[in-house]
Amino acid sequence: MILFENSLISLDYNPSTDILEVGYPDLHDYLLPEIKHSINILIDKVKHYDVKRILLDSSKTVISVGSEESRQIAVYLAAGLVTTRVQKVARLQSPSYAVEQSAEGNIQHIKESQQLPFLLQNFTSKAVAIDWLQVLVD
Template sequence: MVLFENSIIKLVYEPATDVLEVTYPDLHDYLLPEIKHSISILADHVKSFDVKRLLLDSSRTSVSVGEEESKAISTFLAAELMKTRLQKLARLQSASPAIESSAEKNITHIKQAGMLPFQLQNFESKPEALKWLISNI
C-alpha cells in the first residue's frame, strides 16, 4: 500500500513482510531542502508504522551535487533513521560507478560516526535484497 507520495519520494509498505520500500531521490542542489523534508516524512512513517525493514532503491538515482552535499544528505538520513526502531536497511545499488563510489564513502563516514544502529547491506537485485530483509522474521 502507498503510504505517501510526493514529487521526491514514494513510500510503499507491505504489512505482511513489514518492508517499506522507498526510491532514493535524485540529488540536485535546488531540491536539497525538499529532500530533507521528504526524509523527515520517511522517518515519521517508519516510526508511525514501527517499520523494521527498509528497502532503499538507489538503482536509478542521479546525482548532480558535490560530495559534501551528498554526504550531508546521507548523514541526515542516517540521523533520522536512528530515531526509529529500524533493524535492517537494504540498499539497491546504482549502476553508476561514480555514484557507488560516493555512496561507499558516505556509508563509511556514517559507520565511523556510530550512526548505524541497524544492519545495512548493499544489493544489486531487488529479489536478493528482499530475501535478506525478510530472513529471520
C-alpha cells in the first residue's frame, strides 16, 4: 500500500512482510530542502506504522550535488531512522559507479560517527535484499 508519494519519493508498505520500500530520491541542489522534508515524512510514517524493515532503492538515483551535500542528506536520513524501531535497512545499489562511490563514503562516515541500532547492508538484487530483510533479527 502506498503510504506517501510525491515527485521525489514513494513509500510503499507491505504489512504482511513489514517491509517499507523507499525509492531514494535524486540529489540536486535545488531539491535539498524538499528532500529533507520528504525524509521527515518518511520517518513519521516509519514511526506511525512501526516499520522494522526498509528496502532503500538507490538503483535509479541520480546525484548532481557535491559529496558534502550528499553526505548531509545521508546523515539526515540515518539520524532520523535512529529515532525509530527499524531493525534492518537493505539498500539496493545503483549501477552508477559514481553514485556507489559516494554512497560507500557516506555509509562509512555514518557507521563511524553514529551508533546505528539497525543492520545496514547493500545489495545488487532486490530479491536477495528482500530475503535478507525477512530473516528475523535476534
